Amino acid sequence: MLAFCGLDRCSVDANGRIKLSPRVMEDFARRGSDVVLHCLPEGAVAVYPEDIYLAMRSAVPDPAKRAAESMVFRRSLRRFGAWSQSQRISAQGRITLPPEYREHAGLVPGGDVMVVGNEIGVEIWSRERWLEEQKMILEHERVKGEREMESDLETDRGV
Amino acid sequence: MLAFCGLDRCSVDANGRIKLSPRVMEDFARRGSDVVLHCLPEGAVAVYPEDIYLAMRSAVPDPAKRAAESMVFRRSLRRFGAWSQSQRISAQGRITLPPEYREHAGLVPGGDVMVVGNEIGVEIWSRERWLEEQKMILEHERVKGEREMESDLETDRGV
DNA sequence: CATTATATTCCATTATATTCCATTTTTATC
DNA sequence: GATAAAAATGGAATATAATGGAATATAATG
Numbered sequence: 001m002l003a004f005c006g007l008d009r010c011s012v013d014a015n016g017r018i019k020l021s022p023r024v025m026e027d028f029a030r031r032g033s034d035v036v037l038h039c040l041p042e043g044a045v046a047v048y049p050e051d052i053y054l055a056m057r058s059a060v061p062d063p064a065k066r067a068a069e070s071m072v073f074r075r076s077l078r079r080f081g082a083w084s085q086s087q088r089i090s091a092q093g094r095i096t097l098p099p100e101y102r103e104h105a106g107l108v109p110g111g112d113v114m115v116v117g118n119e120i121g122v123e124i125w126s127r128e129r130w131l132e133e134q135k136m137i138l139e140h141e142r143v144k145g146e147r148e149m150e151s152d153l154e155t156d157r158g159v
Numbered sequence: 160m161l162a163f164c165g166l167d168r169c170s171v172d173a174n175g176r177i178k179l180s181p182r183v184m185e186d187f188a189r190r191g192s193d194v195v196l197h198c199l200p201e202g203a204v205a206v207y208p209e210d211i212y213l214a215m216r217s218a219v220p221d222p223a224k225r226a227a228e229s230m231v232f233r234r235s236l237r238r239f240g241a242w243s244q245s246q247r248i249s250a251q252g253r254i255t256l257p258p259e260y261r262e263h264a265g266l267v268p269g270g271d272v273m274v275v276g277n278e279i280g281v282e283i284w285s286r287e288r289w290l291e292e293q294k295m296i297l298e299h300e301r302v303k304g305e306r307e308m309e310s311d312l313e314t315d316r317g318v
Numbered sequence: 319c320a321t322t323a324t325a326t327t328c329c330a331t332t333a334t335a336t337t338c339c340a341t342t343t344t345t346a347t348c
Numbered sequence: 349g350a351t352a353a354a355a356a357t358g359g360a361a362t363a364t365a366a367t368g369g370a371a372t373a374t375a376a377t378g
Contacts, residue, residue: 010325015366019325036161041300053161063279064207064214068239071201074277079296081276085165090368100166144312169335174356178335249358 003027005117009127014109016102017094024115024122025093035121037101039083043129045097045105048121053084097124105129162186164276168286173268175261176253183274183281184252194280196260198242202288204256204264207280212243256283264288 008021020028028035028049036053038046048056057080066073083104089095097107105126107113112127125133167180179187187194187208195212197205207215216239225232242263248254256266264283266272271286284292 013326017367022324034160041297041304050161057278060278062214064211065218067277067279068215074199074201075296077277077279078275078282078292079300081164081278082166082293084161085276086161092369094368096366098166100168140308140312147312172336176357181334251359253358255357 004119008115010113012107012109017096020093033089035087037085037087039104044123044125045101046123052120163278167274169272171266171268171270176255179252192248194246196244196246198263203282203284204260205282211279
């Protein structure tokens with residue numbers, strides 16, 4: 001059974017909550033119900049199991065000293081600090097997005113939302129932005145494929 | 160459970176006090192209620208647990224001798240001396256910012272404030288300045304991402 | 319078509335935030 | 349040095365918002 005895969009369409013309730021599908025709930029339940037919400041620069045909110053997020057942030061030694069010395073480093077602490085927050089998935093499979101995160105992802109109460117698997121967790125996109133993102137990924141792969149074909153022609157010996 | 164993460168919106172009361180959210184209060188309570196307020200060159204005020212701040216400053220060897228010799232060093236001592244001050248979080252989770260610090264961060268009584276986690280403590284930003292900071296970080300990440308996508312196209316063989 | 323599962327809405331409860339007031343401390347003036 | 353005024357602090361109360369749960373409606377399945 002593949003975990004954190006697939007695509008669900010759902011909506012934000014009046015209080016800014018999102019109900020996950022049973023499939024996604026189960027994927028999280030298997031790794032403990034503590035998750036981390038993390039705002040992505042792409043304009044969506046990722047939901048990772050806590051251990052996945054900790055693995056992302058593990059290699060930061062001696063943060064206090066570096067924070068005193070470097071503004072760039074403080075910005076990186078700030079980015080991950082401000083845009084990451086622990087949450088627990090409720091018994092009914094709901095997660096509450098903080099208002100600031102909701103705004104970051106362009107989610108409005110009552111609006112259409114996509115819950116997108118990314119193999120290590122899920123991402124929450126406004127439907128509108130997801131369609132654009134999807135288009136961009138496809139176009140990128142198309143161009144990449146074309147270049148690959150060209151370079152295959154220019155090679156003396158084929159693969 | 161991640162500590163010192165997330166983003167809260169609150170306001171400065173008529174007496175220049177800020178009420179921390181229960182989540183942030185708990186993070187501090189776990190490390191002792193003594194904190195250090197420290198003005199950042201970015202134009203905000205950081206609130207660190209005392210042990211974090213001491214770790215920042217512990218690696219300054221032989222200050223007396225260096226102070227005699229270097230203006231740069233004296234300025235650095237001055238920066239941390241003048242712009243750092245002990246405080247205790249009250250039983251109701253309030254901290255009082257000294258008027259000079261408030262001014263440094265552009266905070267006015269009654270104004271909107273963001274309490275921003277940075278993984279080792281929190282930062283207090285005027286809402287206006289935080290939105291700018293956020294925009295800057297986002298734009299930086301966006302440009303970085305675009306370059307990464309371009310270089311992905313130029314690679315002969317994909318990842 | 320009947321039954322089961324899922325989604326959505328609504329309501330009660332709890333928690334949080336803001337405001338207001340009383341007390342204490344400080345400062346200025348007499 | 350004493351008294352009064354102002355400011356700051358701490359605490360409590362009220363209003364607002366968030367949370368959890370249940371019920372109903374909708375969709376999917378057999």
